[in-house]
Amino acid sequence: MNYGVCNLSIVPLRLEDSDRSELVSQVLYGDLFEVLEISKKWCKIRLSDDKYEGWIDAKQYKSISIIEFEKLIQLPPIRSTHLLDVVTTTTSSLLPISLGSNVAISEFLNHTFEGETNQKKLNKTSLIEFAQMYLNSPYLWGGKTPFGIDCSGFTQMVYKLCGYSLLRDASQQVTQGEVLSFIAESEAGDLAFFDNEEGEIIHVGILLDHHHIIHAHGKVRIDRMDQSGIFNVENQKHTHKLRVIKRMV
Numbered sequence: 057m058n059y060g061v062c063n064l065s066i067v068p069l070r071l072e073d074s075d076r077s078e079l080v081s082q083v084l085y086g087d088l089f090e091v092l093e094i095s096k097k098w099c100k101i102r103l104s105d106d107k108y109e110g111w112i113d114a115k116q117y118k119s120i121s122i123i124e125f126e127k128l129i130q131l132p133p134i135r136s137t138h139l140l141d142v143v144t145t146t147t148s149s150l151l152p153i154s155l156g157s158n159v160a161i162s163e164f165l166n167h168t169f170e171g172e173t174n175q176k177k178l179n180k181t182s183l184i185e186f187a188q189m190y191l192n193s194p195y196l197w198g199g200k201t202p203f204g205i206d207c208s209g210f211t212q213m214v215y216k217l218c219g220y221s222l223l224r225d226a227s228q229q230v231t232q233g234e235v236l237s238f239i240a241e242s243e244a245g246d247l248a249f250f251d252n253e254e255g256e257i258i259h260v261g262i263l264l265d266h267h268h269i270i271h272a273h274g275k276v277r278i279d280r281m282d283q284s285g286i287f288n289v290e291n292q293k294h295t296h297k298l299r300v301i302k303r304m305v
Contacts, residue, residue, distance in 0.1 A: 141171040246262075
């Protein structure tokens with residue numbers, strides 16, 4: 057088995073080994089992974105934090121040994137907490153990194169990071185503060201950064217910044233946490249999940265106070281929330297049908 061670490065700011069994770077293949081997620085600076093398969097210039101990987109799989113360009117990561125991997129995986133994550141920050145490389149050049157990158161591995165890469173970070177489990181107030189940092193980020197299928205993000209990437213990254221682990225997709229995240237029977241039981245920071253006509257979970261957002269929700273739909277936005285689902289305040293209509301509310305923290 058081979059192993060790797062992301063030493064670039066953002067690397068596309070694709071469904072298949074092709075530049076034309078669908079973007080399914082992104083690998084951020086500091087992410088660790090197993091290399092499952094190598095095909096010409098592509099590598100199929102499994103991310104260590106959420107076990108998500110996909111293909112990355114073989115030029116876009118640093119290969120590490122199993123001994124290095126096992127050492128690095130034991131380091132508690134340290135997350136960058138600015139929308140955009142930089143690390144300084146061995147050649148004194150600057151490498152931009154996105155909000156939520158794991159800078160715990162900077163020293164291993166001989167990089168220097170001097171920005172603000174978090175490595176503790178934070179409360180729900182902090183969840184909301186980090187969620188609002190993503191406001192107006194454009195929707196991007198498979199995205200995980202303020203420059204493009206999808207609904208479950210948004211919830212995963214917000215929770216990650218506060219020290220909690222969520223799976224990657226909404227259909228996976230709904231298997232986590234505690235079910236709440238009524239919307240009245242919910243608190244700001246709880247997750248609301250939404251389904252389609254076939255009953256499949258297709259959307260997720262973070263509840264706010266006063267019957268509002270912040271979610272990625274076109275962009276990261278705040279809309280009203282009721283027993284039926286999300287009510288878009290601009291279009292004056294419901295856009296997502298509520299399935300369940302879950303408490304993760």
